[in-house]
Amino acid sequence: MSTEVASDKTQTTENPVRYKVIGTRPVRHDGADKVTGKAIYTDDMQLPNMAFGAFVRSPHAHARIVSIDTTEAEQMPGVLATCTSADLPDPWDKVEDLGEGCVNYAHLSGNVLARRKALYKGHAIAAVVATDSHLAEEAARRIKVEYEPLPATMWVLDAMREDAPLLHDDLITHTLGDKPAQPSNIADHIRFEKGCVEEGFAAADVVIEREFKTASVHQGYIEPHVSIAMWNEDGRLKIWTATQGSFVVRQQMAALLKIPVSQITVVPCEIGGGFGGKISVYEQPVAAVLSRKCGRPVKIVMRRDEVFEATGPTPGSFMRVKLGATKDGKLVAGEAWLAYDAGAFPGGVIGPGCMCVFSCYDLPHASVDGFDVVLNKPKTQAYRAPGSTHVAFAVETIIDELAGQLEIDPIEFRLNNAAREGTRRVDGPVYPRIGLVECLDAIRDSDHWKSTLTGPNRGRGIACGFWFNAGLKSSVAANVNADGTVNLIEGSTDIGGTRTSIAMQLAETLGITAEDVIPQVADTDSVGFTDVTGGSRVTFSTGLAAYHAGLDIQRQMVARASQIWECDPDSITVTDGIYKGNSQSLSFRELAAKVDSIGEPIVGRAAVNPQGSTNAFGVHLVDLEVDPDTGKVTILRYTACQDAGKAIHPSYVEGQMQGGAVQGIGWALNEEYFYDSNGHMRNASFLDYRMPTCYDLPMIETIIVEVPNPDHPFGVRGVGEVPIVPPPAAIANGIFNAVGQRLFELPMSPPLVWRAINDQQPGE
Amino acid sequence: MAIVFIPPQLRQLTGADQVEVGGGTVRAVIDQLELRHPGVRERLIEEGELSPALQLSVGHVMTRLLSTKIASTTEVHFLPVIGGG
Numbered sequence: 001m002s003t004e005v006a007s008d009k010t011q012t013t014e015n016p017v018r019y020k021v022i023g024t025r026p027v028r029h030d031g032a033d034k035v036t037g038k039a040i041y042t043d044d045m046q047l048p049n050m051a052f053g054a055f056v057r058s059p060h061a062h063a064r065i066v067s068i069d070t071t072e073a074e075q076m077p078g079v080l081a082t083c084t085s086a087d088l089p090d091p092w093d094k095v096e097d098l099g100e101g102c103v104n105y106a107h108l109s110g111n112v113l114a115r116r117k118a119l120y121k122g123h124a125i126a127a128v129v130a131t132d133s134h135l136a137e138e139a140a141r142r143i144k145v146e147y148e149p150l151p152a153t154m155w156v157l158d159a160m161r162e163d164a165p166l167l168h169d170d171l172i173t174h175t176l177g178d179k180p181a182q183p184s185n186i187a188d189h190i191r192f193e194k195g196c197v198e199e200g201f202a203a204a205d206v207v208i209e210r211e212f213k214t215a216s217v218h219q220g221y222i223e224p225h226v227s228i229a230m231w232n233e234d235g236r237l238k239i240w241t242a243t244q245g246s247f248v249v250r251q252q253m254a255a256l257l258k259i260p261v262s263q264i265t266v267v268p269c270e271i272g273g274g275f276g277g278k279i280s281v282y283e284q285p286v287a288a289v290l291s292r293k294c295g296r297p298v299k300i301v302m303r304r305d306e307v308f309e310a311t312g313p314t315p316g317s318f319m320r321v322k323l324g325a326t327k328d329g330k331l332v333a334g335e336a337w338l339a340y341d342a343g344a345f346p347g348g349v350i351g352p353g354c355m356c357v358f359s360c361y362d363l364p365h366a367s368v369d370g371f372d373v374v375l376n377k378p379k380t381q382a383y384r385a386p387g388s389t390h391v392a393f394a395v396e397t398i399i400d401e402l403a404g405q406l407e408i409d410p411i412e413f414r415l416n417n418a419a420r421e422g423t424r425r426v427d428g429p430v431y432p433r434i435g436l437v438e439c440l441d442a443i444r445d446s447d448h449w450k451s452t453l454t455g456p457n458r459g460r461g462i463a464c465g466f467w468f469n470a471g472l473k474s475s476v477a478a479n480v481n482a483d484g485t486v487n488l489i490e491g492s493t494d495i496g497g498t499r500t501s502i503a504m505q506l507a508e509t510l511g512i513t514a515e516d517v518i519p520q521v522a523d524t525d526s527v528g529f530t531d532v533t534g535g536s537r538v539t540f541s542t543g544l545a546a547y548h549a550g551l552d553i554q555r556q557m558v559a560r561a562s563q564i565w566e567c568d569p570d571s572i573t574v575t576d577g578i579y580k581g582n583s584q585s586l587s588f589r590e591l592a593a594k595v596d597s598i599g600e601p602i603v604g605r606a607a608v609n610p611q612g613s614t615n616a617f618g619v620h621l622v623d624l625e626v627d628p629d630t631g632k633v634t635i636l637r638y639t640a641c642q643d644a645g646k647a648i649h650p651s652y653v654e655g656q657m658q659g660g661a662v663q664g665i666g667w668a669l670n671e672e673y674f675y676d677s678n679g680h681m682r683n684a685s686f687l688d689y690r691m692p693t694c695y696d697l698p699m700i701e702t703i704i705v706e707v708p709n710p711d712h713p714f715g716v717r718g719v720g721e722v723p724i725v726p727p728p729a730a731i732a733n734g735i736f737n738a739v740g741q742r743l744f745e746l747p748m749s750p751p752l753v754w755r756a757i758n759d760q761q762p763g764e
Numbered sequence: 765m766a767i768v769f770i771p772p773q774l775r776q777l778t779g780a781d782q783v784e785v786g787g788g789t790v791r792a793v794i795d796q797l798e799l800r801h802p803g804v805r806e807r808l809i810e811e812g813e814l815s816p817a818l819q820l821s822v823g824h825v826m827t828r829l830l831s832t833k834i835a836s837t838t839e840v841h842f843l844p845v846i847g848g849g
Binding site for chain 1: 781
């Protein structure tokens with residue numbers, strides 16, 4: 001049975017609806033399998049006659065590939081086949097929409113296996129398959145690659161210089177303006193304008209301009225990339241893999257291998273984290289080619305150093321941001337110049353960065369310039385709210401500084417300028433009903449904000465964050481069983497407990513318990529097309545599909561009840577799963593038992609494609625202490641507040657908020673790709689790439705605000721992205737509050753903090 | 765009439781930051797823009813479809829479909845594509 005536990009820190013606005021399932025905290029459907037070790041991850045899979053693949057990777061950050069000699073490796077006993085980019089079809093120079101962003105298949109193919117040039121250290125050059133994984137690793141070492149090293153560029157501003165070494169000779173900057181004549185490393189230039197910036201700054205009493213730098217960071221999922229490919233003699237290809245989107249893997253495989261999607265089945269196994277990093281394919285096409293060559297199923301598991309060096313981190317960035325305000329605390333103008341690195345291929349996250357930079361505030365005048373820049377690092381990928389954390393670090397730091405200079409309470413200053421319904425963003429669209437003001441109010445009313453922080457070198461910081469959240473395509477089918485349970489088949493891979501949050505929405509619609517819905521994530525042959533699990537979209541969009549499938553079932557159940565009771569279907573009422581008509585009533589379970597014996601099975605189905613943003617906001621509050629001797633920052637207390645629209649399963653909402661906050665804290669204080677002068681990452685292990693653990697942090701407190709999304713029947717907005725956005729800025733503001741020094745660079749690691757404290761001049 | 769917000773880099777062609785244009789779909793609106801301001805279409809369209817670097821905000825709907833219907837006074841914005849984590 002569901003256990004109804006009211007969240008004591010959930011604040012619902014606007015005539016809250018009473019639900020029976022939604023808002024409760026049932027045990028997750030996959031919980032027993034997960035905690036007893038029975039859940040099947042890809043690496044658990046063992047197929048008969050399975051072989052194992054390994055990669056040869058570039059030791060250079062930038063080099064021309066002169067030759068590849070696989071002879072010695074192929075002569076080793078137990079080695080079955082090798083492959084290089086020559087074994088992949090010539091790529092289409094075609095850009096395709098993957099639902100959440102587009103991919104250029106020529107670039108993707110060149111990232112899977114390098115063509116002509118290695119563009120970053122760790123770039124895959126060749127691969128080998130053998131009868132065991134150790135043999136494959138040894139054979140990979142015997143593949144001889146001759147390189148001609150080229151100068152590398154590792155910092156975004158260096159890569160933008162006219163004399164920078166070019167990664168792609170044919171890369172012409174994409175812009176809606178005049179196209180440049182010469183190639184460069186600048187892949188895209190985006191510009192937004194609202195009002196007149198000069199006029200706005202002229203009206204300001206206080207103007208602050210700062211420059212910020214951030215390092216590349218990785219999503220840090222525990223499970224490395226792993227896949228098994230089995231290419232049968234009949235031409236059908238089956239892939240078992242850890243992915244955020246089985247259909248998107250199918251789409252990419254079909255394009256890279258030039259075979260129809262109908263010949264590919266992708267089976268999504270359980271996934272040990274993704275956060276945006278498991279949408280692009282890496283090892284899957286190589287495993288497929290090797291399987292075709294050797295006639296066996298082929299498994300490839302990336303090592304941790306391969307995951308760091310060859311999969312997609314979030315970009316490093318340089319940002320110059322300027323804000324102006326009047327002395328009564330009103331923002332009047334903003335200006336941002338943003339350069340994000342895209343890694344070795346174009347298509348980074350500068351677009352959303354530009355759209356998010358001033359998204360929390362109502363600015364009458366603003367301009368934004370953004371640049372997508374290629375350099376000799378792995379191709380960047382999404383990481384929770386991609387691009388938004390960077391700009392929030394910049395803007396929220398200056399907002400705090402403005403509030404301080406104007407001697408206005410930082411929450412009051414934010415409330416004075418907060419975006420709300422009707423606010424026009426700098427990129428153009430106008431917000432519908434949103435919940436930023438409610439989040440700021442909730443933080444102001446919290447125990448944490450009202451508490452007193454005392455002690456030397458201790459400080460308090462606050463920051464806001466935004467992410468769009470997406471809709472996109474989702475499909476579900478639901479089969480009613482004779483015992484009154486319902487099997488729910490869905491295409492969304494389950495990263496954060498979405499089996500249960502979707503099952504709960506079907507249960508609420510049907511008036512049954514969450515436990516009476518049995519959810520299953522199906523392969524690409526067994527359910528309709530479903531976009532990626534990303535963009536905080538699954539509980540919103542796949543939940544919407546489950547709601548409509550529930551209504552479909554209800555219509556069929558009503559029709560059956562009218563047969564049984566010999567009455568007009570329109571005379572039948574359904575309330576909380578009780579069907580009433582012709583002076584009779586049956587529960588859903590009782591009716592399911594009856595209809596099973598009198599007609600065809602009842603199968604509900606729905607496919608949806610909601611296309612709006614659900615617009616989610618969060619506000620975080622942190623208390624911290626700085627050790628002046630070492631520069632180490634200790635988090636003392638942390639509260640994350642967020643508008644979830646409606647929390648379907650509050651524990652999962654809180655878990656997303658806590659997980660995102662912890663990842664943001666790691667980004668703020670420790671995490672970075674540390675490169676040496678040769679462009680080699682020197683900390684490609686979890687020992688040296690320092691992510692925070694439960695030993696480093698207090699329990700993250702949560703406050704769920706519920707301003708219902710008018711475009712969802714239960715008001716869902718989605719929650720996974722926003723909580724990574726505010727932490728770096730909140731912590732930077734807390735450090736200033738503690739020691740009087742503003743920091744403009746991430747990570748704010750002990751050396752950086754120590755130098756800032758010790759460079760402090762008397763009187764500062 | 766749709767209200768088309770012109771991206772800053774296109775304003776050298778349109779001379780304005782907003783343009784009111786007739787047309788029942790996004791494609792028809794772009795055709796009308798092209799008639800008035802030659803050169804706009806090639807900056808927005810590639811191989812008959814919206815440029816892969818762009819998406820549309822039509823009212824509160826985010827889409828890449830040029831067949832998206834437009835009601836009177838609907839705002840149309842050309843925005844960069846976004847991906848989530």
